[in-house]
Amino acid sequence: MPNRSGRARHLTLVPDIPTLTDGPARFDDEYVDGFEVPAGIVQLTLDVTLSSGFPAAWRRIRVRSDLLLPEFHAMIQAAMGWGGRDHYLITTHAGSSAHTFCTPSMLAVGEVGQLGSHVRIDTLLSSPGDTIQYRYDHWVHVIRVQSVDTDVDDLRPACLDGDQVCPPEVGFEQLAANPRPKEESRETTIEAASLRLRHAWRSRSPEAESAAASPAVATLFRRVLEQPVPHLLDLLPRCELTIESSVDLPVARVAMAKVAWFLQLVGNRGVRLTDDGRLPPPVVEAVRDNLDWGIGWVGSSVRESDHHQATDLREAVRSLGLVRVLKGTLVCTKAGSLLADDSIGLWHHCAARLPLGKQDYELDSGTLYLVALAASASAEQRDAMVVQTMNALGWGGGECNAFDTQKLAHPTVAFLDLIGAHGPLFYLGGGGTDSPSWARRFARDALRTVK
Known part of the structure; x- marks a missing residue:
């Protein structure tokens, strides 16, 4: 259900991942x-x-x-x-x-x-x-x-x-x-x-060039076996995966602003979580007041359960290995402490850990969303490519649609949306054309980096 900004709320859009018993047939890789x-x-x-x-x-x-x-x-x-x-x-x-x-x-x-x-x-x-x-x-x-x-x-x-x-x-x-x-x-x-x-x-x-430059793309090709994926092959040359990373400090500061701010908030003392493992109201209020959410933050509640942005931020930094929970307290890891004031290092750390997710379907679909972002694909091009490739991989019995694939890619999609890589029109059907100029570089770095 969209909020006043026109962007669908993650926690209502993305329910629990459905059980997918028909996984892709593949050689052991x-x-x-x-x-x-x-x-x-x-x-x-x-x-x-x-x-x-x-x-x-x-x-x-x-x-x-x-x-x-x-x-x-x-x-x-x-x-x-x-x-x-x-x-x-x-x-x-x-x-x-x-x-x-x-x-x-x-x-x-x-x-x-x-x-x-x-x-x-x-x-x-x-x-x-x-x-x-x-x-x-x-x-x-x-x-x-x-x-x-x-x-x-x-x-x-x-x-x-x-x-x-x-x-x-x-x-x-x-x-x-x-x-x-x-x-x-x-x-x-x-x-x-x-x-x-x-x-x-x-x-x-283009297939061989992309597979040689990107371990993530190579993994996709190994898993898809001999199934045709022409939409993926059309977009890969536009990703320019052979270009080395060239991020500078001002760009990295903009892209990593929310993640860096949250790490500094956690700091050396940590953040005591609520009994159900969420951020306490004062921290949610600080997240609301100190970070730029545009008009996407709705209502005056300071409970995390009412604001997907706070949940996405907490879950993302944990998935990225920047914080962990110790006896009910959210604390920085060694990496989180070292990178809190290092925007360029934080950029490379986050890129190296994308796509996010623990299941193969999360990693496969997340990789495809990164390809679409790196290629500046339109919404139509992105959805056609992701659906065709996920079906070729055998997920959902080969009957996935665009809504299904976005749910499967939720950990990666939520993080990209959190840092602003998707641009403001993503949940209104926009692709990558309205994304900030740095988003392509970030997606390309994520695809090129060793996992």
Whole structure:
């Protein structure tokens, strides 16, 4: 029900999340989601050794760390001189468990693994000594990180060292009948591999570019599998996810004003909550009087239950890890205390923790609302994209509508509305066109940041 500002009240608009028993069918991606993906790009120097060769062919190559596995496959093919067929198995070990990534064609013939189409190589190889196994046909390679270089002035792939050529692409039983290629000098092997590597790099599609730049978008693509999501693909190029963050202090102060003020209010002494865990009336009154709510604050009541803004503020700072409840008192966490007077740090902290929510449907829908905001999508474009993608993911049995998806994204939507990122017309059907200029940057930072 809208209030006098024309904006619907969150607590009446968003009831308890409905039970969604028809979750999306997906491969298990917890392993990938649990790895820390570097937000920036570094250079990985890798030793690639054909372990089943005789004598073993090997290459030392330098590649960019944001390669998706299909791109990485192309780099290994070029470096080693293989034929470049589109199938591979990449296996990595975490403790006692092995995890395998492969192509759709490999899954179709019965291989067990996860699709690697939107997985960055630095989720698997990020530190010196990290090792994976790469299999192409019958040929097994061991790939090990030799070093990591933060100098990214030249991101072109290169072969730095190596020796020997790979055997013919036949099975072991046919190898005896197929003579090995003529041996090359070591210098020729390295030069030829570098030339093939330079020719192997191809410009990326918007889908691949977005998946490489944004771990959140990559997760969506892994979960959506082969379902078509053309509205999402139309908006992603407009997000400009390859642009680095450039927030300045005046912008950060405006965007984080309410969050910073609340942290300063909690301070070192904390805020004693009511018996039902809400803000006490004097604090609600301070929230009303000291923060800019426009004409959205209705009535003279100072009970939190009558004002969704106070509830949204309390729940948001807690979800963001800035405050916690200790024996009935709301107190700042270490992060909250450090960031209360650091608007730029607070901007990056909040962006890094979006989308908000504990359930997958909250995270998926929240990510899509961030995409819409980063792309400055209209209300019609936003709703069409979010509904189509959430249905492709299988939420709600594939029958979600715009009202459903906004409810599912409530933790993220409420926070964006709280800080003013949506603009005043959001609940009147507006999209991102009336949002402040900084909102796109904030949404883009949220999509690019490692969770």
